[in-house]
Amino acid sequence: MNAEIIAVGSELLLGQIANTNAQFLSQQLAGLGINVYFHTVVGDNAARLEQAIKVARTRADLIIFTGGLGPTKDDLTKETIARLLQRKLVTDEEALRSIEAYFARTNRIMTENNKKQALVLQGSVILKNEHGMAPGMAITIDSITYMLLPGPPKEMQPMFLKYGRAFLLEKLGQQERIESRVLRFFGIGESELETRIQDLIDQQSNPTIAPLAGDGEVTLRLTAKHRSEAEAKKMLDETEKKIVERVGAYLYGYNEETLFEKAIQTLKAQKKTVAAAESLTGGLFLEQLTAVPGASQVVRGGVVCYTNDVKEKVLGVPHAVLTADGAVSERCACLLAENVRTLCQADIGISFTGVAGPAPLEGKPVGTVYIGISTSDNRTDVYPLTLSGQRDAIRVRTAKYGCSFLLKALDGYR
Amino acid sequence: MNAEIIAVGSELLLGQIANTNAQFLSQQLAGLGINVYFHTVVGDNAARLEQAIKVARTRADLIIFTGGLGPTKDDLTKETIARLLQRKLVTDEEALRSIEAYFARTNRIMTENNKKQALVLQGSVILKNEHGMAPGMAITIDSITYMLLPGPPKEMQPMFLKYGRAFLLEKLGQQERIESRVLRFFGIGESELETRIQDLIDQQSNPTIAPLAGDGEVTLRLTAKHRSEAEAKKMLDETEKKIVERVGAYLYGYNEETLFEKAIQTLKAQKKTVAAAESLTGGLFLEQLTAVPGASQVVRGGVVCYTNDVKEKVLGVPHAVLTADGAVSERCACLLAENVRTLCQADIGISFTGVAGPAPLEGKPVGTVYIGISTSDNRTDVYPLTLSGQRDAIRVRTAKYGCSFLLKALDGYR
Numbered sequence: 001m002n003a004e005i006i007a008v009g010s011e012l013l014l015g016q017i018a019n020t021n022a023q024f025l026s027q028q029l030a031g032l033g034i035n036v037y038f039h040t041v042v043g044d045n046a047a048r049l050e051q052a053i054k055v056a057r058t059r060a061d062l063i064i065f066t067g068g069l070g071p072t073k074d075d076l077t078k079e080t081i082a083r084l085l086q087r088k089l090v091t092d093e094e095a096l097r098s099i100e101a102y103f104a105r106t107n108r109i110m111t112e113n114n115k116k117q118a119l120v121l122q123g124s125v126i127l128k129n130e131h132g133m134a135p136g137m138a139i140t141i142d143s144i145t146y147m148l149l150p151g152p153p154k155e156m157q158p159m160f161l162k163y164g165r166a167f168l169l170e171k172l173g174q175q176e177r178i179e180s181r182v183l184r185f186f187g188i189g190e191s192e193l194e195t196r197i198q199d200l201i202d203q204q205s206n207p208t209i210a211p212l213a214g215d216g217e218v219t220l221r222l223t224a225k226h227r228s229e230a231e232a233k234k235m236l237d238e239t240e241k242k243i244v245e246r247v248g249a250y251l252y253g254y255n256e257e258t259l260f261e262k263a264i265q266t267l268k269a270q271k272k273t274v275a276a277a278e279s280l281t282g283g284l285f286l287e288q289l290t291a292v293p294g295a296s297q298v299v300r301g302g303v304v305c306y307t308n309d310v311k312e313k314v315l316g317v318p319h320a321v322l323t324a325d326g327a328v329s330e331r332c333a334c335l336l337a338e339n340v341r342t343l344c345q346a347d348i349g350i351s352f353t354g355v356a357g358p359a360p361l362e363g364k365p366v367g368t369v370y371i372g373i374s375t376s377d378n379r380t381d382v383y384p385l386t387l388s389g390q391r392d393a394i395r396v397r398t399a400k401y402g403c404s405f406l407l408k409a410l411d412g413y414r
Numbered sequence: 415m416n417a418e419i420i421a422v423g424s425e426l427l428l429g430q431i432a433n434t435n436a437q438f439l440s441q442q443l444a445g446l447g448i449n450v451y452f453h454t455v456v457g458d459n460a461a462r463l464e465q466a467i468k469v470a471r472t473r474a475d476l477i478i479f480t481g482g483l484g485p486t487k488d489d490l491t492k493e494t495i496a497r498l499l500q501r502k503l504v505t506d507e508e509a510l511r512s513i514e515a516y517f518a519r520t521n522r523i524m525t526e527n528n529k530k531q532a533l534v535l536q537g538s539v540i541l542k543n544e545h546g547m548a549p550g551m552a553i554t555i556d557s558i559t560y561m562l563l564p565g566p567p568k569e570m571q572p573m574f575l576k577y578g579r580a581f582l583l584e585k586l587g588q589q590e591r592i593e594s595r596v597l598r599f600f601g602i603g604e605s606e607l608e609t610r611i612q613d614l615i616d617q618q619s620n621p622t623i624a625p626l627a628g629d630g631e632v633t634l635r636l637t638a639k640h641r642s643e644a645e646a647k648k649m650l651d652e653t654e655k656k657i658v659e660r661v662g663a664y665l666y667g668y669n670e671e672t673l674f675e676k677a678i679q680t681l682k683a684q685k686k687t688v689a690a691a692e693s694l695t696g697g698l699f700l701e702q703l704t705a706v707p708g709a710s711q712v713v714r715g716g717v718v719c720y721t722n723d724v725k726e727k728v729l730g731v732p733h734a735v736l737t738a739d740g741a742v743s744e745r746c747a748c749l750l751a752e753n754v755r756t757l758c759q760a761d762i763g764i765s766f767t768g769v770a771g772p773a774p775l776e777g778k779p780v781g782t783v784y785i786g787i788s789t790s791d792n793r794t795d796v797y798p799l800t801l802s803g804q805r806d807a808i809r810v811r812t813a814k815y816g817c818s819f820l821l822k823a824l825d826g827y828r
Contacts, residue, residue, distance in 0.1 A: 016626055020432045022433070048451055283692070301720035302720075304697065304715040307710070344727075
């Protein structure tokens with residue numbers, strides 16, 4: 001099955017938003033073994049949408065549309081497809097009732113134009129919208145499958161995952177299945193990782209191994225094709241084993257898992273708590289950690305010690321250390337980690353001090369970073385780093401390094 | 415001029431990245447008054463790229479390509495266009511020297527395939543790459559202009575802004591210019607804002623007024639067309655004035671300016687400092703504030719008081735308050751704001767306490783939020799909020815509300 005994704009919406013052509021729907025659907029279709037050969041974006045214009053559909057029909061047997069299912073006169077995806085395929089639009093009673101219930105529940109008056117959202121292509125399979133009003137639909141005509149999904153990602157994504165995917169799986173029947181698995185690495189550069197497994201990448205065609213780098217992390221996507229899901233998984237296991245033998249020390253997780261989720265999980269499993277003293281990261285580390293649901297069980301809190309005064313008065317770093325060694329120093333990182341641990345009564349204290357830029361500080365260049373990890377009264381490790389890049393990138397990578405050192409302290413890598 | 419943007423790269427079709435290049439270029443082209451009617455994404459495949467170009471030529475007189483200019487055999491944008499247009503590829507000596515210099519500078523050996531990056535379409539205008547190796551280029555053949563830009567945003571964006579834009583401006587000559595201005599609002603919903611200015615939106619066709627909502631903010635993009643830039647700006651001023659008369663109280667900034675940048679600016683101008691106590695936001699407020707370069711002049715720091723212990727021991731909230739009123743209470747927000755102000759010796763203390771979810775807390779529903787602003791020993795205001803949405807959205811909007819109340823306290827709105 002070869003697919004094209006057509007996003008409908010002038011806001012995309014004005015650059016007000018990026019086409020993240022196409023990204024999401026591409027990932028999903030790749031997981032189902034469906035090739036995506038084109039994405040098209042077209043505005044809220046019937047003639048140009050019609051033209052885009054005509055082009056897509058020459059090169060795809062699955063066309064997925066996002067957007068244009070709403071109540072306004074700008075929403076014309078269904079209408080245009082109906083005209084082109086000479087299909088009627090009929091009211092779906094269940095969808096209509098659900099729209100009416102939505103208005104009743106929110107104490108709002110349903111205007112007439114909202115009924116338009118319950119219109120569906122006659123004979124299509126309805127994809128229920130559990131997070132909004134307009135239903136999606138799918139229909140196969142002349143060997144081409146059309147799937148219509150709403151534009152807002154918070155409606156589109158759950159609809160596809162629950163109903164759209166099931167429709168496609170049934171359609172695919174007993175064809176070859178694709179299984180993929182993403183291995184997530186931190187603390188090793190993309191080129192070094194690639195060099196170490198270059199021969200595996202070159203030799204293997206099934207599973208394939210595709211590296212991708214971003215935000216200081218490197219991932220390897222392994223993709224196996226087989227008629228049997230179990231066999232595909234076994235192939236992935238074997239390839240993973242070979243990779244782990246070489247670079248397993250840097251592997252921290254799988255698929256969509258983040259370093260911060262892994263840290264929260266590991267802390268929970270070990271019933272340990274953490275507190276942080278953040279200078280250059282300004283709260284980023286704790287923010288990322290507490291973004292994980294359930295963080296409150298293991299994150300005590302911490303201090304954003306952006307100024308030397310706060311380092312001294314709140315976290316008890318002696319004035320002499322700040323003048324002799326400076327705030328950006330091993331000694332300061334060490335004391336911050338120890339003192340935030342005792343101040344917040346946590347099992348582990350972690351500290352971040354350094355120069356995020358744009359200007360140097362205390363004569364130390366941009367990218368100089370010290371991360372302290374205090375695990376008890378007798379043990380504090382300080383890791384010096386030299387990072388390159390802009391202010392934001394330095395802060396983000398510093399927080400991630402902190403998370404990786406925390407995992408190391410917990411012996412929680414992998 | 416009608417444009418189509420063709421992004422070349424299989425990583426887009428696999429969903430590994432979103433097509434943010436098309437978003438950036440669409441914004442830029444809108445600013446130049448060039449209509450963008452289609453975006454297309456195609457993989458690293460010569461036959462399909464050729465097909466995409468053939469389609470684009472039927473419907474656009476400006477085709478901008480991103481990606482496929484690199485050294486590997488997967489990079490085939492230039493080669494495909496050259497074959498289709500029957501143009502030779504020739505080595506650009508300046509580009510070649512710059513690539514050689516790049517390798518010399520980084521002490522790396524230049525492999526033969528890198529020379530391919532210096533090949534350009536014969537007769538094209540070269541767009542210099544000041545952030546990478548592969549040059550861009552632009553050429554007009556049979557009334558269609560082709561512009562080729564590299565894929566990495568950090569190379570593509572500066573190249574377009576410095577060289578690509580200038581090429582197009584010259585091409586546009588004395589045509590009508592488009593000026594646009596974005597007005598940024600916080601604290602008012604999209605539908606309320608629209609209702610209050612509906613008659614202006616309906617009446618006006620030049621400038622147009624386009625609302626957009628996201629992350630708790632609403633923006634209005636005003637777009638004026640005129641032959642004279644000065645006249646267009648005057649038209650924007652007049653329309654802005656009419657809008658400000660109605661909803662000026664919610665206007666905090668312009669164009670890309672964020673609430674946090676505005677807060678830092680205002681604090682600097684008034685030589686005032688701020689400290690924060692963050693419970694449900696977990697460091698997000700301080701992180702956003704310190705992400706603004708120069709924040710260190712006005713941000714003292716703060717405490718992430720994620721647990722009641724930290725609220726009590728570090729920020730001195732009496733145990734009795736935490737048991738009687740609870741951590742999620744007006745009283746607690748008030749004390750946190752006051753105490754973080756004195757602890758960090760700041761002019762203004764701000765506090766965030768509430769329920770981000772997923773589960774209720776202290777019997778208070780998800781979305782219950784209190785924000786305290788303490789400006790002196792005699793004055794602390796607490797703002798109760800009831801927010802809807804998921805954990806992340808609640809945290810983000812809470813931090814933004816805090817920023818808007820801070821601006822209000824500084825009398826810094828607009």
